[in-house]
Amino acid sequence: MNKGRIAVIAAAGLLGCELIEALDRFDLRNGAADAPHSHIEMPEGTTATTANDLFASGALRDRVDYFLQVAPAYGTDVLGNWTVVGYDAYGFPDSGTQQMYGRYDTLDALMSSLESALGLGEAQLEATRLSLARGERTEIGGHRARLFFPEGLMRDLGLRFGLLET
16 A cells, blocks of 8 residues: 555544544534424525525524623713613524513612522622623623523513613
């Protein structure tokens, strides 16, 4: 057997091992294995346009997850000065569906809800409280990671579809 064939076989084996190792780290949440989907054969000559509702690509998921951001809501007092009038919560979907919204009257009400519904630890709650007290929009997440929560949990936090009521 010549050296060229041995090199090709060795490279294929090494690539296969790397692919298997990569599969262990792959986020299956976005994989087709758990995403229900269907295939439709389109008639020849069909093109993708916004007018053709039958044309679709990709998979349909049975669940949409949301990442959560909270921010102070501002209004004016009787003297015309800007003041915090509450705290808004925004649930942004991980796929192209509608956002969710919620409003909390006080920072304590928001912190209590985050603690009970999400089970956030004391350090994360305190960091979130300080960030909001500085007037910053804050995303609830892990260390350098975006956390996603199911729609039911967003509803438990008091978020709904539609515009915020002011």
